Amino acid sequence: MRREQSQSPCLTDAEPDIISFLPGHVIDHILSLLPIREAVRTSVLASKWRYKWATLPNLVFDNQCVSVTSEDHLVIKKKLLRVIDHVLLLHSGSINKFKLSHRDLIAVTDIDRWILHVCRRSVKELVLEVWKGQRYLIHSCIFSCQSLNHLELFNCWLKPPSTFKGFRNLKSLDLQHVTLTQDVFENLISRCPLLERLTLMNFDGFSHLNISAPKLQFFDIGGKFDDISFENTFQLAVVSIGLYVSFENNERLLGGASNLLKFFVHLPCVKRLEVQSYFLKYLTIGFVPEKLPRPCIDLTYLSIRMNFYDVKEISGALCLLRSSPNLQELEILTRSEEPNVLLAQPYCWEDFYLNFPVMQLRHVRIDGVSDFKAELDFISFLLLYSPVLERMTVKPINLELGLMKELMKELMRFKRASARAELIFLES
Template sequence: MDMISKLPQGIIETILCLLPIKEAVRTSILSSEWRYHWTKIPKLVFIEDAFQVSANEVAELTDELPELPVWEQMFDNPSKREELFAKRCKLFYAINQVLLMHQGPIREFTLIMEYDRSFDEFNHSMQVDRTCVEIDRIILHLSKKNTIKKLHLDFNACYEGYKLLISLFSLHQLTDMFLSDCTIYHERSFNEFGCLTTLYLECLWTSEKTLLRLLSSCPSLKRLTLESDSSTISDSGHTTIDKLFECLPVIEHLSISFFIVKCFVPERLPKELPTALVHLKYLSLNHVCFIHIYGLRFLALLIRSCPNLEKLKLLLYSKYWLDEVDMGSFTLEDYSDIVLEHLNELEIVEFTDAENELDFVKLILAKSPVLKKVRIFSCSASEEDEESRISDVLLCSPCASPVVKIIVKRMNSN
């Protein structure tokens, strides 16, 4: 114990950051020297699931909970709603106490709250309003300190997402921001996030104009993930896809859902982007459909505009686009101008062995002189011989790289 106490403050803080926040606070009882060490840790993580409540705590904390008999019908266990409410109260009490006692700068802050979607409809009438007030208070506290560099807010299945306070966008020292199930609707421009290099947006409720304003305020953005259903992004019908990429001049790592791409007026898809994404090395495109010709055209547009691309990952999806099928022809000659001189890895998930999909892989093989690995995860339920057949077909096609390795596996295989 004495040896640990003599360690430099920075090392002690590192050790405490590795502990759950509850255990870090408990170190205050070890000795008088340790009483306030936890108040200076720069990384705070709060996960609602980690908070457990006893029967006594449930009874004490739910005295103010109104009688809503219809809630009782939603759970096999009638006490479930009281337990959820008590857990939420305990979570916010802990956060407020920690923030009140905290003395040093907060560099990283994480809040993960799990919601039961079936609970939301009734939860929204009372608890969500209270929850939002508590979250607002936390964000105001962080914005006043303005020392935070990494912010992670995950409100899983929140009703229409938590509406972010404008004060969040005054955190100018942020380098990493993760937002899940949030709502952002601001008419005015955001203050510049000059230090932000990593941005993760999942299930974001916003408009395309607000999204573009947000991305435009991040001139140093290098890593971006945009995962959302198209129903969460309202569009005006006047924004083209090239406007989205104009906001990403130095992007290096991009993961984007095709649902979002479809919000940007497919009919106006250009043949190439006005400005090439010369810094982009990793591209992941999710829910792209090869039986819809727009999916192929958009993919061709992107890889044409990424001359230094090193890894390409595709998650294919067809069932959502069956009402828009366009089996347009696809030949190598149509994309003969594509050059992938730096691509060394290709990964395709949910491969169905459709003709367009096979032709696309053949195109990549023919245009990638330094390609080393092709990994294909097939969703076919047929016999294992299908894996060998696909491999043989691809290996017999022209390959620009003499050392390419092709791996084909079924999705349910190890």
């Protein structure tokens, strides 16, 4: 009688190929999480993966897209060029996002070639960060790419052709370390009818910021400029402005006009405002009113960097507080400067208290306190006129341990309108 030979199940049943049977949307998600170099390498995993990377909608070429070894920069740059050329040559899907951000110097001709290619493919998001070398003169093809809804440029020079009519679909514009003329800037902003977000940092070539954008909701700027004005920006809700250069108030040249009034006339819906660096000094040029003609009803967060040696800056900050009846969060950042002659006479807080409305502040942070009387008077004022205050955080600057303890004791003795107000003292 012939004995039947038993066979192990592992010899007859092949293990299922999990990688090959992953759903397409799962493969797409995995590839989207990988650097482009690793995504291309997945083509060897299985036949189903072979050309999947070639349809990736987001192409990001940064320091992770080439292997970092002990090789010199020239070798790394050659690898980068090969990777980008290879991917763009074989890519067969739509390109939603193209980002180039590499620390090595890249030839202008190569950047021009890649930008031209993705613009022809109707790219929607374009991010170009040129970290080394002179500012890159933007290829003219960008200005005819009407598919763009997000444009982000770093270390670039914008010089659109005379035929440029704007970006009709652009919603987000981020310009940092850029060069462009006054006319180019104004035309660029005004000819983007759907623009919702604008970031502008460290620019040159113009000094007057005239912002006209009916859909604008977010505006963040930091740099050196002489003047700023808004027109038709009634939807603007989040504003952060930093003026990086100090100047002497010259009311005679301005005819006594109030920068505070001019600044807020087209900002009726602002919800979050950050007044950074020396911008409060700019706002207090000219007449400083007790309050704005139209209150900032929607403003719930306010951050101000101010000089407590300048009575006009104090008046400007108080004007903003008086004009923000629904303000809930306040941040004060002190700016240390030499004592200003404007503060030769102490600020008359007693008179000021008589007609100041009760505030709705819940959270307050004051950073950079130096035991200066005007700063302490300001803190005392906030505690007295904030009946729903929950937390005030105070952080001193450059104080010895003994002085810090004395300051802490003095702050704890201040009267508070809110029984729930917690006073938190942070060491510098």
